[in-house]
Amino acid sequence: MIPYRLITAVALGGAYLLSSGRIPQWTPFGFLPTFVALWAVQSLAYAFWAVILYPKFFSPLRGLPEPSGNSWFMGQFGKIRASPTGVPMLEWINSVPNDGLIRYLSLFNQEKLFMTSPKALAEVLVTKSYDFVRPGPVRFVLGRILGDSLLIAEGDVHKMQRRNLLPAFAFRHIKDLYPVFWTKAREGVQAMTEEILKGAALNGQPGGRSGVIEASSWASRITLDIIGVAGLGRDFNAIKDPGNPLTEAYARLFKPSRQARTLQLLGLITHPRLVALLPVKRNGDIDASAHHIRAVCANIIQEKKQKLAEKERTDVDILSLMTFLAAGHETTASSMTWAIYLLAKHPEVQRRLRAEVREHLPPPSGADDAASSISSVDIDKMPYLNAVCNEVLRYYGPVPLTPRVAARDTTILGQRVPKGTQVVLVPWAINKSEAMWGADALVFNPDRWMPGPDDADRRAAASGGATSNYAFMTFLHGPRSCIGMSFAKAEFACLLASWIGRFEVELHNKEELDESRIEIKGGVTARPAHGMYVKATVVEGW
Template sequence: MVLPYRLISAISLGASYFLSLPNAPILPISGFVTTFTTLWALQFLLWALWSVVLYPKVFSPHIGLPEPEGNAFFIGQYKEIIRNPTGTPMLKWINSIPNNGLIRYLGLFNQERLLITSPEALSEVLVTKSYHFQKPGHVRYTLGRILGVGVLLAEGDEHKSQRRKLLPAFAFRHIKDLYPLFWRKAQEGVEAMTEQILTDAAKGRKKEISAETEEATTGIRPDTAVIEAGGWASRITLDIIGITGLGRDFGAIKDPNNELNQTYQHLFKPTKQARILNLLSMFFVPGWLINMLPVQRNGDIQSAANFIRATCADLIEEKKQKLARKELVDVDILSLMTFLAAGHETTASSMTWAIYLLAKHRHVQDRLRAEVRERLPSIAGGDGSSTVSSMDIDHMPFLNAVCNEVLRYFSPVPLTLRQAVCDTSIQGHFVAKGTSITLVPWAINKSESMWGPDALQFNPDRWMLKGEGDKHAASGGAKSNFAFMTFLHGPRSCIGQSFAKAEFACLLAAWIGRFSFELDNKEMADEKKLEIKGGVTARPARGLHVRATVIDGW
């Protein structure tokens, strides 16, 4: 429930004016300001009583739907939600609470939400009635400060128009031409990573030698060092989106202190202030007021947004000038449109989780490396002579199986919200206007009812053909296409799905072909102890530090 502050303020102003007139009834309170404050506070208390207690516990039309047990009186399941990684409680509920597509749960101050759990219900929300359910206002406002109201946040006819104009840029015939660019940047990244690993390994060896004798260090690998995989993934994917989406090499691979990379890293860092401001926006504080609060987070967002928009404006102007001079020959997405707002954090998150899972499952890593080295040219040299095509990457069954399974097991965006903008229904159940809808890829992607008893296991073989005529590999053996929610479905599905999957496959092949990975902190192998930070994307809270070994011969 959102506080109708405009209505409350209008009623309070009007009532205070009339009650302040000379012939108004005598009240225990006097004075315009005192009357206004008293009336506003009284209405707020009545609204709070209705929103927090009466509606969710007595009058909601959704009472009677399956719910998790253990609701706290005022905060519902909030403790369970806040102390676990995003989407984890919903995964438990989906696999333990019998339901027909809808689970009702209460959050902070008993905010009511409907969790969508079945293919049929997902189809209604995402396809047949997709424009009945829009992103909540606070989500659009918060992200809009940074991204603008592009195809990600636009609604209704505006969204239809933007998506229609953008679709040609993401057609397969265009994406397949980008594979060599993906590979070239992956190659550049691998060479830079190799240099750092060998340098750090040499420094570590010198320290060991200075502390002990030469003989005592014969077992030290000269080609192994600890790296933070997520940081490298972010830098490489930023350069990829720069060269393919905007026609400029940002140079983040070469410069770890690249200003644009640092801006994105800082912007999407889930600080305590960011969480508090997000909570305020979810309830009754209007966005314009939150923006005016004199806190550091607001200043950081404004500075970052200004820098990113200025960078994009410069790039667009460069493109216009090249077009005017008929010099535009770049193979990049912006060549086909006026403007593109594209991110890199989702693919960077996928790469991070891929390295985590492959470091944890070494037999899968070894099997993938064997396929990469057998089917792809050596990446050595860094001179651009090594290249691949879409045919090379798309016809590597185990590489694509691993990529699909990583995207299933750890969806980069774990949860997304919708809100009913009109009275509607889901699976025949009435859904009132304003009802919050929760779509949780982290839960749907591991639903045992859709994926079977091994839904919670990392198993790339579910995507491999079992024999001639096998029709299950394309869906991973799931019972419905809606079991795989990483890119959503329908008119609001990820427009860059093909781009992201191609980029991910090229990067992963390059990394695994050159390096062997193992977890630096062995305790991280236990996923129950793995601390995950939420935000736009999900990643290990303290980064992913792995021992990377350079493997010769490729």
């Protein structure tokens, strides 16, 4: 990023001195032409230094391993831009020999430092976690939607917020929410069943039990209702009413479009704050959606405060234990989308999971009191369900890449890392590192999480057979790890059990059996750009 303020200040000062008459031969040029000339010369000089000289001849990181095929001016940016987020790093982690650090060059040869080993990850995430912060542009983009939440707070503010919120996410509180998860999962399954059966009848198939559904939108609606009831004490009715304003607001925020991708690229070249000022439709959608979501949350929080002030008992939910909740539904919805895709690709895993679910859980169409009978114990006693959930979260983590920037001069693995160096944490690469997961790292295999008969096998299954806890980066680690991990995993397990217990799914577009044929949209989470359409068949007997 060009230091515009410094360049502008020097240009202003220089223009004043040169046009003030102290250098007679320069005076005829005037102040404005002199300012423009000085600003342009400085900018070009700085650009030459930043794009060519520094990364190629002076950077302390230039001796680190890096991928081949760099463009002279753009490094690996062409490949990164053409691929889903995290995919190039997955290739590099398994093909570029390294000792824990890989340097690669991006747009205009900006240096990026990619962590590839447990020791490097431990330094960035744990022992030196506050040496590395979210980049300012990323904080601005997230802040447009989330406000000053835990997700973008730094330093002492982050420590204070996390300390205050941690008790609400303790497992003793999360376990009380399993009936909520299951109730909403049942409601979603029943609504999907009705849509499939009605669709079959309308298509001239009376008695038909199959239909095409878009898994991603259904997952979003159900998880939105779950976070509403479990986290905010309000039912948004997104399952029953897909057109309600809150559902549409979230859909607009996360909808991929050519204009969104163009604005994202402009944000890399300039700054997202400037891009946000452009009078284009995408900015209007973001502002309107964020305003509506904040208004809904503010209204709910005000209601809760009033009840607490009047000493009324509120519902059993997370917000009853704190005054603010920075949680969402997009990550779990993304996980559900990929779970349905992977199970459609692996019907033998799907059948095995369905058998376990039907053996241990009541059918969604059963009596209403069946919801209250589902507890954390019921979910925990299904080892294959938990194995499948863990493997989905490993194979397609909802957040493929998390950026950081060095807030001060520091080191990683003894390597000097100057202030301002961009650091990337890439769950999509770490979670499939052959060095940490073995030769089958790129294979979807839930059995890696299945406990064996002896203690050694059980310990290996707890980590999926990986050589380090840092091999599983879906929820990160350390002070910046996902505070809602227990909530998300419990919600995911209940949702997946209900869907697979009721439906047999297969891909509607058979070309997507080849994963390279799926266009994945970027953004905060990774999802199929054009949705995930599957043929769902209502399986009898449950």
